């Protein structure tokens with residue numbers, strides 16, 4: 486058994502309904518699923534326990550509790566001290582949280598909430614069985630006011646999206662997975678993104694082989710955002726990168742730090758990949774009709790998203806673009822503006838929100854934040870298990886937009902969804918460092934990735 490993240494391959498994710506169907510069919514020919522689950526839990530518990538104390542096993546009323554009880558029998562048979570109860574023993578070496586799993590259907594009862602609080606307070610590491618108790622498997626939201634914050638979570642039979650998005654990553658700790666020997670016999674409801682790839686560079690290629698990017702944004706005082714996007718596109722390998730900074734004086738250079746960047750305008754670059762909106766302010770609204778009408782591939786971020794949210798004609802113009810030619814990269818507040826709702830409504834089901842926005846605007850949507858979602862019409866939505874709080878700093882979204890533009894310039898035939906998946910996963914993995922990563926340093930890490 487290995488920790489799941491970072492994944493070496495793309496993996497299927499299944500929501501509760503699909504997991505239930507898979508389980509029901511699997512039980513017809515593999516009736517010992519719970520024995521397998523209990524064995525997997527017991528093995529991991531042995532590896533994770535800290536100290537000589539007993540393992541505290543907290544079992545709920547359903548099959549999640551059943552997994553815990555099987556693990557308890559196996560551990561006892563191995564001579565390991567165990568304690569099954571709702572209250573802790575003295576100095577437990579580990580807590581096995583087998584209170585609630587897939588069957589969670591309401592806020593935990595008062596008794597269960599008290600048990601969750603006791604688990605959290607006992608000082609031992611927590612291994613959650615299948616799901617941290619209280620966390621909804623489909624969305625990664627707590628069903629009530631409390632959900633276990635585990636140190637480890639062992640997902641069983643299927644991987645559930647809620648382990649990876651919403652609040653999921655704050656509750657799961659280190660993620661492990663055991664498929665119990667069952668191969669899912671229906672399509673996934675979402676995909677966990679695998680390792681990102683980078684476009685090939687032929688030995689004989691020249692700058693013309695690697696496409697052009699035009700970054701439009703950077704109102705006065707916010708030019709750094711557009712420059713970060715442009716630098717990211719350049720570092721990604723785009724052949725030529727141009728910036729059209731709103732209100733830049735005629736004799737100013739595009740970027741004093743990066744002389745490689747050139748000034749450009751839409752009228753002279755009608756085939757470039759557009760990266761629009763970074764630090765653009767309200768002024769971008771005026772340029773949006775032309776950009777949406779002209780550029781064959783567009784990454785739309787920040788203030789350009791706000792302009793679209795505020796203007797039904799721009800929304801129509803997005804919908805009328807050719808299929809697979811547009812990526813929107815909203816963070817939850819921008820997504821809320823686009824869907825005319827509030828942030829809580831987006832975050833309570835991020836997969837559903839991204840899918841709905843992609844459907845409404847007929848384009849690819851990257852819903853940013855922990856467990857970024859990539860959704861496109863007709864595609865299985867993808868989730869990124871990469872990234873972390875080091876990315877929670879100004880400018881990291883601009884870097885993502887620029888990186889997507891750079892990828893697309895080099896792969897003109899790739900559909901928007903594929904570009905978004907590659908870019909989001911690369912950005913997340915490059916952003917996995919302790920502490921904080923300044924956006925400029927993120928570009929350096931991306932440039933040398935993998």
Ligand SMILES: NC(=O)C1=CN([C@@H]2O[C@H](COP(=O)(O)OP(=O)(O)OC[C@H]3O[C@@H](n4cnc5c(N)ncnc54)[C@H](OP(=O)(O)O)[C@@H]3O)[C@@H](O)[C@H]2O)[C@@H](O)CC1
Nearest residue numbers: 518522547548549585586587588589590591592593594615
């Ligand atoms: N079958 C197998 O072989 C395998 C099963 N597996 C394991 O089974 C797990 C799913 O088991 P499950 O369906 O029994 O659901 P589970 O999460 O135990 O909870 C249901 C119970 O909790 C109760 N309840 C719910 N919410 C509550 C709340 N807020 N506060 C209080 N009570 C609440 C609910 O009560 P009710 O709604 O009926 O009143 C019901 O009694 C899955 O996660 C995995 O660990 C896998 O290992 C594969 C092999």
Ligand SMILES: Nc1ncnc2c1ncn2[C@@H]1O[C@H](COP(=O)(O)OP(=O)(O)O)[C@@H](O)[C@H]1O
Nearest residue numbers: 853854855872873874876877879880881882883
């Ligand atoms: N806790 C986190 N876990 C994973 N990714 C994160 C986290 N915080 C921020 N990010 C990522 O960092 C980027 C932030 O983008 P955004 O909110 O647009 O910032 P900015 O506008 O300042 O550039 C997004 O790609 C987002 O997914």
Ligand SMILES: [K+]
Nearest residue numbers: 582585616618
């Ligand atoms: K659990």
